[in-house]
Every structure is written in C-alpha cells, then in structure tokens.
Amino acid sequence: MTPQYLFPLFFFLIFFFHSRTISAQSPAAAPAPSGTNVTAVLEKAGQYTTFIKLLKSTKTADQINTQLSTSNQGITIFAPTDNAFASLKPGTLNSISEQQKLQLIQFHILPTFYSTSQFQTATNPLHTQAGNSDDGEFPLNVTTSGNQVNITTGVNTASVANTVFTDNQLAVYQVDQVLLPLSIFGTPAPAPAPAAPKTSVKGSDSPTAGSGSSDKDSTGDTSAAMGKHLTIKAVSLGVATLAAFLL
C-alpha cells in the first residue's frame, strides 16, 4: 500500500472509531424509547450504512427516536440506499457544510406518518423536518400513479422502491436517489453574458442621480416632450400663417 492511500485510511479509521464512541455513548444520554429504534430498523434492513452514519453524525437518529417515543404524530423516512449515495457526483457530501448536511438529512424526514395510499391524497409541497416547505426553500413533492410513488425536489426525482418498515407510527421507504433540496443543490440561473455590457453602458450613460430623477419624473418627461411637440406645432403653424400672409 502506497502512502497516498494510507493517509485517507488513517482519517477513515479516526472517523470510524470516533462515531463508534458517539453511538456507544448516546443510549446513556437518551432514555430508551418505548417506540421503534430507527437505527436498528435500518441496520436490520442492510444497505443503508451511509444514511445511518449521517443520521448518527447529525444526531438526527436520537431526535427521531425521541419523537417516536414522545409524540403520536408519527414519522416518515425516505431512506436512500448506499447505491444512491454512491451515485452522487463525487465530493457532493464533502462540498456542503455541517449545517447543510443536517438539512439534507432532515429533508428525508417528514414529521407525519404517511402510508403509501396516503401519498395519493397528500397536498404538495409536503412538510419536511428541514424547514417550512411553503417558503420555497425545501419543497418536496410527491406524485403517484397506481402503486408507484415518486418524489421531486426541484433538483432531482427519486422513486420509492420498497417499504422497509411500517407500523402506525413509523414508515421507512427505500428511495433510489438521495433527495437533493433546492436551497442547497439548486443551480442559480446563470446571468446571460450579453446583458452585462448593456447594463454597464446604460450605467455609464446615466449616473445614479440621473436614473433616479428619470424614474421620479417620468410623467414630467412626457409632459415636457408633449410641450416641446406643441411648440413645434405652434411654430410651424406660425410659419405657415406668415407664408400665407406674405403670399
């Protein structure tokens, strides 16, 4: 093994043992809920190691377990498989902040229990743990056709492949894509290149004071122009009358 492989491995081992320490400590911090343990559900299902790691590192797993044991509103989780995480553009998770990682995970969690049939009558956009969906920052829409359930975020579309777990409190659905929130992964509309010189020319033509006054006096401008027009008319009328008089 060459040194450039040893370096990342070193960090991986640190992370690995660190996260194991955290998960070993967490049961002591939170009282064992009577409800379902979401981590245990996902571990049993297999193929969710990345999602579980993120649930733990963002402390979202503890939050969900607490919610399940204290509230009867229920929870719905869209769990992306390890394959879904692997198919992300390389470096996607490393390119976002810890806060955004938390939001990304919370975006996969709905603070309400939804059965697959309830998705058919759900009102879009759905409310996620990541924030108010009404503000347009974290919209998540569900579309159904027969038994097929799709989730659209405005960035990508995922399909519900499978029900991993369901009782009347917790629903865990396997999704084939990581749900990418618009506010984190939405590409800002690129400014068209030809527009830039146009505005700068306009800017150099009329300084701020000029553009301000033109905004304010737009009606004055029109009446001034109208006055000018009337003057020209009056002058030409006068010239015509003078010409007629002279002839």
Ligand SMILES: *[C@@H]1O[C@H](CO)[C@@H](O)[C@H](O)[C@H]1NC(C)=O
């Ligand atoms: C939940 O399950 C995980 C994995 O099985 C375990 O490590 C953890 O201690 C459990 N948490 C609680 C609060 O029971």
Ligand SMILES: *[C@@H]1O[C@H](CO)[C@@H](O)[C@H](O)[C@H]1NC(C)=O
């Ligand atoms: C769900 O998405 C798949 C793949 O993008 C598409 O073929 C299918 O028609 C979609 N179904 C619904 C109900 O939107």
Ligand SMILES: *[C@@H]1O[C@H](CO)[C@@H](O)[C@H](O)[C@H]1NC(C)=O
């Ligand atoms: C989600 O649904 C709402 C309401 O139907 C719609 O206005 C919005 O454009 C949809 N967004 C996406 C990303 O599909």
